[in-house]
Amino acid sequence: MDAVVPAGRLGRGGTDAGGVERVDLDGRFVLPGLWDKHVHLTQWALVRRRLDVSGARSAAEAAALVRDRLADGPPEPGTALVGYGFRDGLWPDTPTAALLDAVAGSVPVVLVSGDLHCAWLSTAGLRFVGVRSHPTGVLRESEWLPLAAVVDRAPDHLADTWVADAAAAAAARGVVGVVDLEITDNLTAWRRRFGAGFDALRVRAGVWTPWLDDVLAEGQRTGDVLPGTGGLLEQGPFKVVTDGSLNTRTAYCHDPYPGLTGPEAHGILSVPPDELVPLMKRAHDGGLQCAIHAIGDHANALALDAFAASGARGSVEHAQLLDDADLARFAELGVVASVQPEHAMDDRDIADRHWAGRTGRAFPYGALDDAGAVLALGSDAPVALLDPWAAVAAAVYRARDGRTPWHPEQRIGLRTALAASTDGRGLRPEAGGPADLVILDADPFAVGQGASAEADAAAAAALRKTPVAGTLLAGRWTHRAC
Numbered sequence: 483m484d485a486v487v488p489a490g491r492l493g494r495g496g497t498d499a500g501g502v503e504r505v506d507l508d509g510r511f512v513l514p515g516l517w518d519k520h521v522h523l524t525q526w527a528l529v530r531r532r533l534d535v536s537g538a539r540s541a542a543e544a545a546a547l548v549r550d551r552l553a554d555g556p557p558e559p560g561t562a563l564v565g566y567g568f569r570d571g572l573w574p575d576t577p578t579a580a581l582l583d584a585v586a587g588s589v590p591v592v593l594v595s596g597d598l599h600c601a602w603l604s605t606a607g608l609r610f611v612g613v614r615s616h617p618t619g620v621l622r623e624s625e626w627l628p629l630a631a632v633v634d635r636a637p638d639h640l641a642d643t644w645v646a647d648a649a650a651a652a653a654a655r656g657v658v659g660v661v662d663l664e665i666t667d668n669l670t671a672w673r674r675r676f677g678a679g680f681d682a683l684r685v686r687a688g689v690w691t692p693w694l695d696d697v698l699a700e701g702q703r704t705g706d707v708l709p710g711t712g713g714l715l716e717q718g719p720f721k722v723v724t725d726g727s728l729n730t731r732t733a734y735c736h737d738p739y740p741g742l743t744g745p746e747a748h749g750i751l752s753v754p755p756d757e758l759v760p761l762m763k764r765a766h767d768g769g770l771q772c773a774i775h776a777i778g779d780h781a782n783a784l785a786l787d788a789f790a791a792s793g794a795r796g797s798v799e800h801a802q803l804l805d806d807a808d809l810a811r812f813a814e815l816g817v818v819a820s821v822q823p824e825h826a827m828d829d830r831d832i833a834d835r836h837w838a839g840r841t842g843r844a845f846p847y848g849a850l851d852d853a854g855a856v857l858a859l860g861s862d863a864p865v866a867l868l869d870p871w872a873a874v875a876a877a878v879y880r881a882r883d884g885r886t887p888w889h890p891e892q893r894i895g896l897r898t899a900l901a902a903s904t905d906g907r908g909l910r911p912e913a914g915g916p917a918d919l920v921i922l923d924a925d926p927f928a929v930g931q932g933a934s935a936e937a938d939a940a941a942a943a944a945l946r947k948t949p950v951a952g953t954l955l956a957g958r959w960t961h962r963a964c
């Protein structure tokens with residue numbers, strides 16, 4: 483049974499004629515299955531396998547974490563043990579290749595620093611990234627940055643296994659579908675995976691400019707189901723990145739960044755309107771929706787202009803800083819605001835600095851909702867965890883890590899946040915819809931909102947950890963703990 487049917491349509495007993503299993507959910511809570519509308523799934527699959535060494539207070543402690551991980555077994559042949567997050571600025575001892583060699587022997591080890599600007603490698607790790615010899619094993623800045631991409635790749639057969647693991651973990655959090663915006667020949671990768679039996683999630687595979695012609699030539703339209711994938715793989719949207727990011731002060735803004743002068747003081751517009759509009763029009767004429775990355779308020783205004791000028795349908799991805807005048811345009815143009823609420827939690831301090839005086843309209847989910855915009859939640863994994871409950875909790879409470887809520891006036895209600903996570907299916911499974919369902923042990927609506935800052939911080943933490951008892955995809959269990 484891959485669709486929802488009305489109550490009473492099935493007989494009684496343990497198993498009905500037709501082999502339909504009957505499960506007593508014992509009063510548990512059922513919602514339509516959850517979607518993450520913005521992921522980079524291969525990158526996420528790689529990152530979640532990495533060793534977290536961010537807690538190491540010395541080089542010796544980091545080496546001990548490497549030793550402990552290797553006690554569970556070596557990395558796959560042809561790959562390195564990759565760790566991340568170390569901060570050696572305050573370490574009492576000195577990281578050296580020899581220290582890692584002592585715990586890892588011939589296993590290549592590559593530890594990337596928390597700021598990504600340096601890496602500490604074992605002797606085998608140095609060889610793995612193509613460095614014959616090095617005096618310390620710690621590569622900084624220009625020594626490391628050109629090599630950094632080496633750890634972001636894996637052979638297809640391994641990446642596919644890791645993606646399957648990541649998908650199973652997502653299903654265990656109630657996810658039934660993702661929009662995958664990995665920067666690659668996405669459709670080919672997903673055809674290969676589904677061809678090999680992948681069936682843990684629905685996938686909408688986005689397409690980037692280098693592969694746009696291929697997709698248009700095939701006549702593939704957004705929403706088309708690809709044959710041979712059990713109905714689970716769909717052509718996704720056409721993705722264009724028009725500006726930079728907040729962290730790097732490259733998000734394109736009406737106002738200059740505090741302290742910056744010169745031509746890039748307002749950020750960087752990487753795809754100006756005279757390129758963007760024809761590109762979107764071509765995709766739209768070929769039946770593709772557009773997913774336009776815009777973070778700064780000026781980039782968002784131009785993205786909305788481009789939707790109006792091209793007639794394209796789709797979403798603005800991120801929409802992190804918005805001019806008040808643009809809020810209503812999302813609804814007017816029918817453009818979805820595809821947002822990643824964990825970014826607001828990750829970047830609140832940076833926003834307070836780089837967007838000082840403007841944060842009242844940063845990550846403005848409440849204002850977008852008030853203006854009638856359709857919101858869609860996502861993670862942008864690996865930037866944030868692929869866990870919709872983290873996104874929902876951040877959107878509803880604007881609080882994390884026990885901190886007081888940040889701009890609580892921009893919260894949205896739990897109903898809105900969940901409805902923005904079910905791919906337009908609302909909060910109730912409807913008869914005739916696909917049997918994509920999530921079963922929760924606890925009623926998420928039992929947690930309150932707005933009683934006090936302390937109560938909200940606790941409620942946010944509880945909502946983040948919402949226990950998922952089961953997930954059904956087209957009537958088939960992809961996660962079952964009930």
Ligand SMILES: [Zn+2]
Pocket residue numbers: 520521522663862
């Ligand atoms: Zn992204």
